[in-house]
Amino acid sequence: MSVSYRQPGVVLTDHRFTVPLDHDAPDGETVEVYAREVVAGDKAGRDLPWLVFLQGGPGFGANRFIGRQSWLERALTEYRVLLLDQRGTGSSTPANRQTLPLRGNPAAQADYLSHFRSDAIVRDCELIRRELTGGKPWTVLGQSFGGFCAVRYLSAAPEGLSTAIITGGLPSLDAHADDVYRAAYPRVERKVAAHYARYPQDIERARRIADHLLAHDVVLPGGYRLTVEAFQSLGILLGGGDGSHRLHYLLEDAFVRTPGGSALSDAFQEEVQTLLSYAGHPLYALVHEAIYGRDDRPTDWSAERIRAEFPQFDAAKTLAGDGPLLFTGESVHPWMFDCDPALRPLRETAELLAARTDWRPLYDTGRLAANEVPVAAAVYHDDMYVDTAHSLTTARAIRGLRTWVTDEFEHDGVRAGGTRVLDRLLALARDEV
Structure with a gap:
């Protein structure tokens, strides 16, 4: 059951979704994924488009904002925002030293954790999207590893996206x-x-x-x-x-x-x-x-x-x-x-x-080359966490992607630059600049 409550200027609603651990075995074991809906207080009753935020990491829950902090201020001017705790993080079913022994021995734990990459996260998003939006596509904002997830989204389920915004998170498509x-x-x-x-x-x-x-x-x-x-x-x-x-x-x-x-x-x-x-x-x-x-x-x-x-x-x-x-x-x-x-x-x-050797490929280069989803990405010059050269190579491989290459910010630019960074990227994706 969803629970709603208020903070200054916003209405928050807690959501919990049950998803398959292994999406290829939908009738098997499940895990819970938590997400917090945020909408501007004066727009709470409106039919707004959705923006889902994918946090960096892997392994971190979504930001715990108070009110309209950082980039959320810009997003709330037109979106209903979903702050997703990716599987295993935040308030979703935890995966840590206390809970993993419930899986059994280390081999069983490793098999369990093999389902915590971007491919599973995107399939979680698709189940959640269909439940929340009635099937309408939504905008994704991917920060760092969240950007890796966004590129996976473009590879595997572009029909679920109206726009993709990526900050400091364009991965190499083929690097080991x-x-x-x-x-x-x-x-x-x-x-x-x-x-x-x-x-x-x-x-x-x-x-x-x-x-x-x-x-x-x-x-x-x-x-x-x-x-x-x-x-x-x-x-x-x-x-x-x-x-x-x-x-x-x-x-x-x-x-x-x-x-x-x-x-x-x-x-x-x-x-x-x-x-x-x-x-x-x-x-x-x-x-x-x-x-x-x-x-x-x-x-x-x-x-x-x-x-x-x-x-x-x-x-x-x-x-x-x-x-x-x-x-x-x-x-x-x-x-x-x-x-x-x-x-x-x-x-x-x-x-x-x-030691695992059975990881599946994450990116479909053919599908990315034929991409039709509007995409904009901030690439931070000499980003310490994500290689700039790798990011620019990937940018060229995704049809229609527009980049904003800047040395004004480091890897946390969407937090530090907040409203200005998101506004610039949305304008790029909409071909307004």
């Missing part, structure tokens, strides 16, 4: 995970160099913290084991518009004097625990590389293997000299399943997913 990370490490290195150019004092601060971690076994208050590799992974912040500043403020007060000498402060440890823990989004770690799975080659911990091709990211070698420590970016590594208590029980499951 190895290709993705081989392109990623040089981008991350550029982001780190830009951070140190802005905050040169952080070079010594980062080296000092890394030295300390190499010499001490540090376990954070929540049980996370902070190794030097885990510390380096804080570089994921550098892909956001304010990430460099957040990293700087984190590093500047890392140490405190104690009777036993200098130690990492409680405040630093607490914030690092919050930033590194996967407790709230374990699916990100479990299926992240699987979103690139496309053929009979396993992903096989791609980010970890490809990192070895870039020895400048080796902290021990860096600290043996006098160079700056390099942070890393959006990547998942096997050691995370040893460091993070939210992931430790799922290590074997993750290994089985990394």
